[in-house]
Structure formats: C-alpha cells, structure tokens
Amino acid sequence: MVRFTVLASGSRGNCTVISGGRTRILVDAGLSCRELFRRMKLAGEDPATLDAIVITHEHQDHINGLAVTARKLGVPVYFSEATHRAWMRWLTPRRQMSYAQWLELCRKQAAERQGEPLELPDPVKAVDPIAVAASTEASDCDPEEPETEKPEKIDAECAADLSQPNSSATHSVSGPALATGDEAALKETMPTLKDEPTWLPSVEYFEAGKSFTIGDIALSPFTIPHDAADPVGFVLSAEGIRLGFATDLGYVTPNVKHQLRNLDLLLLESNHDLDMLRDGPYPWSVKQRVLSRVGHLSNEATCEFLTNSYDGQAAYVILAHLSENNNLPDLARVAAERALVDRATLLANRLLLAEQDQPLVPINF
Numbered sequence: 001m002v003r004f005t006v007l008a009s010g011s012r013g014n015c016t017v018i019s020g021g022r023t024r025i026l027v028d029a030g031l032s033c034r035e036l037f038r039r040m041k042l043a044g045e046d047p048a049t050l051d052a053i054v055i056t057h058e059h060q061d062h063i064n065g066l067a068v069t070a071r072k073l074g075v076p077v078y079f080s081e082a083t084h085r086a087w088m089r090w091l092t093p094r095r096q097m098s099y100a101q102w103l104e105l106c107r108k109q110a111a112e113r114q115g116e117p118l119e120l121p122d123p124v125k126a127v128d129p130i131a132v133a134a135s136t137e138a139s140d141c142d143p144e145e146p147e148t149e150k151p152e153k154i155d156a157e158c159a160a161d162l163s164q165p166n167s168s169a170t171h172s173v174s175g176p177a178l179a180t181g182d183e184a185a186l187k188e189t190m191p192t193l194k195d196e197p198t199w200l201p202s203v204e205y206f207e208a209g210k211s212f213t214i215g216d217i218a219l220s221p222f223t224i225p226h227d228a229a230d231p232v233g234f235v236l237s238a239e240g241i242r243l244g245f246a247t248d249l250g251y252v253t254p255n256v257k258h259q260l261r262n263l264d265l266l267l268l269e270s271n272h273d274l275d276m277l278r279d280g281p282y283p284w285s286v287k288q289r290v291l292s293r294v295g296h297l298s299n300e301a302t303c304e305f306l307t308n309s310y311d312g313q314a315a316y317v318i319l320a321h322l323s324e325n326n327n328l329p330d331l332a333r334v335a336a337e338r339a340l341v342d343r344a345t346l347l348a349n350r351l352l353l354a355e356q357d358q359p360l361v362p363i364n365f
C-alpha cells in the first residue's frame, strides 16, 4: 500500500510522510521533533518506522526539526550537496568583526606568539557569534517563512526523549553508533552532539535530474525556481503509484510541467492571492521577493498551471503551502476548482487543502 500523509504545510512548518512497500520516509522536517511525532501519531503513523528524511531545501520551515529528528531516529538524511552545505552554514555561527576589533585580535595573536598575555578590550570580547550570525542569516530565510528556533534549543527540549532511537529502521546507509539502538552508546555520544549542531547520523547526497531509491520508494528530484541554494521538487513512486510534490517555486518552469505528468497524486503550492499580497502587511521588498521568479506560486499561477498544463490524471490534487497572511483557503480552493471544473470526478482530481496546524487525512492507494 502507498500512503501519503501531509503532517503540516505552510510558512510555519512543512512535513509529509510517504509510505510505499516496506519503506517510510519523511519529506522535509519543518516541525519540531516533538510536534512532528505528535502529528504522526495523530495520523496513525509510527515515528519509529521511518527509514529516512528527504529535504527539498534549507529554508527554516522545511528543516527546523531536522537535526533533532534525524538523531532521535538514527536515520539518514538525503539532501543535495548544496542544500546540506547551506543547512550547515545556517547552523554554524559566523563571526564578524569591525576593523578595529580585527586589529585588536591581531595584537592579541602577536602577543600570544611572544608569550605575553594581553587583555582584550571589551568590544572584542562582546562579539557574540550567535547574535552576529542571526544578523547575517536574512538571506537564508524565505519571506514567507519566519525566523524560528534553531535545533540546539529544541535539542534540550527533546533530550529527555532521546533514549529510544529507532532500532527497526531498514535503511542500508551506514552511520555512527546512533542507529544501533544501544542506549549507552547514545548517551556517550550526547556531548559530541551538543558540540556539533550539524552532526547527523548519516548524510546521503542526491542530484536534481538523477533518480535514486530509498528502499521501496523511487525518487526523482527536479529543480524548482526558488531563492534557496538548490531547491527541488520530487516525483516519488512505489508500487506503480506516482506522487508529485512541488512547493516553494516562483513559477512553473517547462521542466516542472514535464515532471508533473502521469501522477496519481499532485501536491502543488497555492501560496498567495495576488491582491491580498499586494494590499497586505508585508514591506514592499518582501512582497517583491514573494512575487518574484524565485518566490512562491500564487493561486492565480496555480490555476493557470492546472488549466493549461496539467494533464488531469491525478486522483488527488492537494493545494499546499498556503500563506496565512496573504491567502484564504476559500480563495485558493475556488481558483483551483475553476481550473478543474470539467475534470473533477469521483475518481479524478479530488481537491484537498493541506493545513498548517493539523495533519491532512492520510491518502491511501
């Protein structure tokens, strides 16, 4: 059986569970580990049976719970290399200093070389790498995706639960001791984990345009236009069922149109209503980013795709990543219904809306 369960969709967190054959994967981990597990249980899914996490791009609403969840389960994480590097940069504080501070640092290093301890003036000591990093991270954020907690904080929250890693995962990727289910070994590794926020049990790289498999699920990643390092959508297939997955894209490229054919399920972004965005609360620069060719799909753009490019084959069409500030579920629904009016039947093009705050009903094939 193939099963598709959207746990959350929107600018405060994205996460979907896909099961096929004996394999179960998570696409994105934008909820905190605790909330992610809570929603999986609500949807009748057992977190301990997950085999891997696959990441579309490094924006916070897609990776916020990644490190904690991957460590807790001891499962591999699949990224593109550029996305993995961007995620690591996001987690690693970058120190910046003024020219005066740099001169002081040079003096200190010269003094140390000569064996003379030299007390640094306060401004240098006052450089808080984390605070500085926060100020440099704007480019890693999506305007539709607000600042959220970094994993270190969630780590502390979830540490109490960390005593039961997944011992039934069937993944074949080798990694350090976490996957063994050995509680003592896990506790031994805790100080290391705290020291290394970017540590993951195992990392696998994929490339857009090159299919790969995780157990019984085949994945075909394809490039989407979005302001991230190397963002992708996916077509996932198992047991002859094809699931298309595309959110966070500024427009539907010819290749995306090509990929989203012959599907049994299509999950597609319907992020904002153009008028609501134009009249809404965001600063003009942010509106420009959302509207840009590397921003998000509007209801109108999604409607245009469904009308003119979509082949009408899917049993289910799920609208996803709806903006809470610049959209209304009814506006997105009406636009898509208009596009599908002649094609919606009991067997095809059933329209659903993925939600931010609760899981969507699991879809079984």
Ligand SMILES: [Zn+2]
Pocket (backbone or CB within 6 Å): 057, 059, 142, 145, 226, 228, 248
């Ligand atoms: Zn994004």
Ligand SMILES: [Zn+2]
Pocket (backbone or CB within 6 Å): 010, 011, 014, 059, 061, 062, 142, 145, 248, 321
């Ligand atoms: Zn997003």
